Amino acid sequence: MKKETMLTYLDQRLNKEITEYDVALDWDTKTHSIEVIVRLFAENSQQEKIDDIEGTVSEEEIIEFEDGILFYNPQKQEVDAEEYLAVIPYEGKKGMKKSILDGFVSYLHEVLIEGQSDLLDFLTDENQEVFELKWSDEAFQQSVKKYEEKDSNTIYIAYPSY
Template structure:
């Protein structure tokens, strides 16, 4: 049996525990990074005109919102932190501790369910001018500490290509 990598373990956990959500993984080998892409959808029943981050206007019946969490090599990856919901560093080829992915998989349903509710509220509210998902580093760290045990302290290596 092949040894788990960050990529295979993340994919396996998403399939097992987050199958009800629209998530995708994008591995950028040149930039030594793995993106976990998150998509939310909501019906635009009021036919609001909505501007996205790039200023593109839409009046679509179904609004698609996309964000991402970036796993990055703390020595090699270049990126703009503002482009991501969260950024999580890993230690080069050594990779990332399993508990980090376990904590993320436990925390993501809260982010996505609350985000879906907030998106629906945004589409019917006259007061809201922006919508974004919320990721609390403190909550994420608390979950990591809460679930920490000898079985999930192992490092999952960065995949080779």
């Protein structure tokens, strides 16, 4: 049996806990990073003109919003945090504490629930000019803390070898 890695653990937890949203993993072996890509969809029944960050205007019936969270090795890669919803460092081959991964999945689920509601509000409220997912490092840490209290011993999930 193969050893569990950050990639397999995240995949398993995301598929189990976040079933109502589109979530994918992108493992980049060159940069030693794992990106969790999330997509939200909403019906644009009024066919409002919506432009994205690049200025592309859409009047599509279904609006798709995509964002990402990056797990990265700070010794191997410099990251522009503005490019992602959140960036989370891990400890090289050692990987990351299981409690951080569990807290991440739990908090990401909350972010997506809130984000879906905000996206629907954005499409129906003329006064709302911008939509974006909201990530709070403080709320993320609180979610991790709940799992740290459950795991009395510190269990690490290794970064995948390739």
